[in-house]
Amino acid sequence: MKILITGAAGFIGSLLVDILRHDHEIRAIDNFSTGDVRQVGDVTVEEMDVAEPEQAAEMVRGQDVVVHLAGYTGIPVCENDPEGAARNILVATKHITDAAVKAGVQQLLYPSTFAVYGIPPHHITEETPRAPIGMYGNLRAGAEYVLLAAQQLDGLPVVIFRQSNIYGRSIAKKRSLLNILVEQVLKREPITMYGSGEQVRNFLHVRDTANAFKLAIDQRASGLYNLGGTETISVRSLIQTVNDAAESTLGYTVPVERKPDRGAAGREVDLTDFHFDISKVQGALGFQPKLTVRDAVEELLKREASVT
Numbered sequence: 673m674k675i676l677i678t679g680a681a682g683f684i685g686s687l688l689v690d691i692l693r694h695d696h697e698i699r700a701i702d703n704f705s706t707g708d709v710r711q712v713g714d715v716t717v718e719e720m721d722v723a724e725p726e727q728a729a730e731m732v733r734g735q736d737v738v739v740h741l742a743g744y745t746g747i748p749v750c751e752n753d754p755e756g757a758a759r760n761i762l763v764a765t766k767h768i769t770d771a772a773v774k775a776g777v778q779q780l781l782y783p784s785t786f787a788v789y790g791i792p793p794h795h796i797t798e799e800t801p802r803a804p805i806g807m808y809g810n811l812r813a814g815a816e817y818v819l820l821a822a823q824q825l826d827g828l829p830v831v832i833f834r835q836s837n838i839y840g841r842s843i844a845k846k847r848s849l850l851n852i853l854v855e856q857v858l859k860r861e862p863i864t865m866y867g868s869g870e871q872v873r874n875f876l877h878v879r880d881t882a883n884a885f886k887l888a889i890d891q892r893a894s895g896l897y898n899l900g901g902t903e904t905i906s907v908r909s910l911i912q913t914v915n916d917a918a919e920s921t922l923g924y925t926v927p928v929e930r931k932p933d934r935g936a937a938g939r940e941v942d943l944t945d946f947h948f949d950i951s952k953v954q955g956a957l958g959f960q961p962k963l964t965v966r967d968a969v970e971e972l973l974k975r976e977a978s979v980t
Contacts, residue, residue: 679741681707686843836900867933869908
């Protein structure tokens with residue numbers, strides 16, 4: 673199949689290009705506002721802007737599947753640049769969706785976020801009401817509405833993954849919480865823990881994330897799915913896991929510095945207990961996360977240590 677991947681220079685996109693390029697004809701697009709990967713194997717990443725309607729129409733033309741990964745990712749960047757965030761998330765999604773409908777694309781896949789739930793109840797399913805807080809969650813929720821409207825009104829098959837915290841080693845780098853902790857350990861810097869450390873996160877490795885997109889493409893799926901890992905752990909436990917892995921792989925640990933909570937601005941909502949239900953994607957697509965946090969931390973430490 674002919675598959676367009678926007679955001680192909682990014683954390684998930686670059687890895688997905690590498691996975692799919694062996695069996696499909698890939699067109700890789702990025703505006704390089706954040707990603708910097710210009711070549712993935714035999715695939716050259718073209719510089720184009722999805723937020724420009726003429727360019728969106730041109731890149732979609734002749735494609736069977738569109739994986740729209742382009743757009744600002746994370747709360748801080750959206751709070752710091754709200755206009756850019758609106759353009760790169762909501763406007764870009766509208767243009768690529770309109771272009772996909774006109775071009776007769778067979779499937780459009782999109783990465784949304786856990787942040788659309790805001791402060792959710794303990795058990796979070798796809799039926800949990802959206803109540804986003806802040807710019808990032810609201811823009812991703814708006815993009816979901818654009819996609820779902822195209823599915824309902826125009827018959828465009830859409831896959832939306834509401835992703836949890838993506839981490840791990842990819843072709844492109846990302847400053848996720850876990851990756852930052854690993855970076856501090858490698859530099860032998862103290863790890864900073866804000867507040868009690870009892871706030872919890874659900875973690876999903878980037879390779880498992882890319883595999884979910886591949887499964888959805890292979891099965892010509894449609895629908896809205898929570899996409900996360902099977903591990904929901906506290907920041908305190910995560911820090912301990914990183915230090916334990918450092919001791920076993922590198923032979924040392926680093927101290928932990930506790931600081932007062934910084935407040936909610938610029939980061940995700942702190943939850944102390946929740947269950948991110950991924951049973952729908954497990955049942956529909958056969959998705960199963962394969963990498964544990966501990967295994968992935970050890971892999972990160974070993975690989976990053978070898979290049980530092």
